[in-house]
Amino acid sequence: MSQSKHEKELEQERAMLCGCEHEHPETVREVRAEMPDENVTADLSDFFKVFGDSSRMRILFALDRRELCVCDLSAALGMTKSAVSHQLRFLRTNHLVASRRSGKNIFYSLADDHVRDIIEIAVEHLSEED
Amino acid sequence: MSQSKHEKELEQERAMLCGCEHEHPETVREVRAEMPDENVTADLSDFFKVFGDSSRMRILFALDRRELCVCDLSAALGMTKSAVSHQLRFLRTNHLVASRRSGKNIFYSLADDHVRDIIEIAVEHLSEED
DNA sequence: CAAACAGTTGAGCAACCGTTCAACTGTTTA
DNA sequence: TAAACAGTTGAACGGTTGCTCAACTGTTTG
Numbered sequence: 001m002s003q004s005k006h007e008k009e010l011e012q013e014r015a016m017l018c019g020c021e022h023e024h025p026e027t028v029r030e031v032r033a034e035m036p037d038e039n040v041t042a043d044l045s046d047f048f049k050v051f052g053d054s055s056r057m058r059i060l061f062a063l064d065r066r067e068l069c070v071c072d073l074s075a076a077l078g079m080t081k082s083a084v085s086h087q088l089r090f091l092r093t094n095h096l097v098a099s100r101r102s103g104k105n106i107f108y109s110l111a112d113d114h115v116r117d118i119i120e121i122a123v124e125h126l127s128e129e130d
Numbered sequence: 131m132s133q134s135k136h137e138k139e140l141e142q143e144r145a146m147l148c149g150c151e152h153e154h155p156e157t158v159r160e161v162r163a164e165m166p167d168e169n170v171t172a173d174l175s176d177f178f179k180v181f182g183d184s185s186r187m188r189i190l191f192a193l194d195r196r197e198l199c200v201c202d203l204s205a206a207l208g209m210t211k212s213a214v215s216h217q218l219r220f221l222r223t224n225h226l227v228a229s230r231r232s233g234k235n236i237f238y239s240l241a242d243d244h245v246r247d248i249i250e251i252a253v254e255h256l257s258e259e260d
Numbered sequence: 261c262a263a264a265c266a267g268t269t270g271a272g273c274a275a276c277c278g279t280t281c282a283a284c285t286g287t288t289t290a
Numbered sequence: 291t292a293a294a295c296a297g298t299t300g301a302a303c304g305g306t307t308g309c310t311c312a313a314c315t316g317t318t319t320g
Contacts, residue, residue: 024199028205031202034195035191035192036191038188041184041188041191042184043256044181044184044249044253044256045181045182045183045186045187046182047256048181049182050182051175051178051182052178052179053175054172054174054175055308055309057178058171061171065164066157068157069154069266069267070268071265071266072157075158076161076162080310080311081267081268082269082309082311082312083308083310084267085266086269086308087308101316103266103317105266114252117251121244122248126173185278199297200296201296201297210280211298212279212297213279215298215299216298216299217278218298231297233287233296234294234296235296236297261320264318265316265317265319266315266316266317266318267314267316268313268316270312271310272309272310272311273308274307274308274310275306276306277304277306277307278303278304278305279302279304280304281300282299282301283299283301284299285297286295286297286298287294287296287297288293289292289295
């Protein structure tokens, strides 16, 4: 019974959004059924959001070969320490960089090889579309 | 001469951003030298920006197995046709989807296998961090 | 302990972004 | 040709985001 109620809601929602109740209803139903959970797609897009900023991207490239302290990062990238620190927090939260204190300095490094893999594929994709 | 001028600018810029002239100047110089061109990092982050929105991510998942018209997409995802259309334009511009008109409908499909590769790695990454 | 330095943090601001809304193009059908 | 439908587009609004600034924590050094 909650089943049929759900079906009814789907119908209503479908009708609400476009006049396509008569179009390809089975297709719509199938796509809905196969779609991953909304949490999954949200987590995925949140993950990619991290790469979707050129400052963060440049930080990741800078950390690709060696660990760097915030100070050197900011000097190398031409950003203030504050701006770098904000972005590093973002990257840390998303488990993309790791930090280590050494005296007054805090050194950051890449935490994950997936970063390199993902960027590699992106480079490949971009090199094909020119 | 323009060489030494450039060096001088670097010194100044470094000093401007943090008090680290005395810290690891060679490291900073090396990182600067190895950094990819600013255009490259900008293109990369622009590319990832496309994946950094849950609506676009859901559209990509919906298109993973079959082509769909805008109407069915909007019904399946619970978005207005207008919102879907705006996002499809974004995806089209970035060469991630292709479109084909058939009568009144315009069918969209994934344009590139890199999409699947990238999402796969992201899923892997996320499944490791729990 | 005080001064200096490395880094973090929160508030605030400006730019950006995704959605809605309404008007539009283009195709089909009567 | 007029009506109906699929899809696109641009303006506008509201939320998000990245940076700046200033105040803060924590470490080292004199």
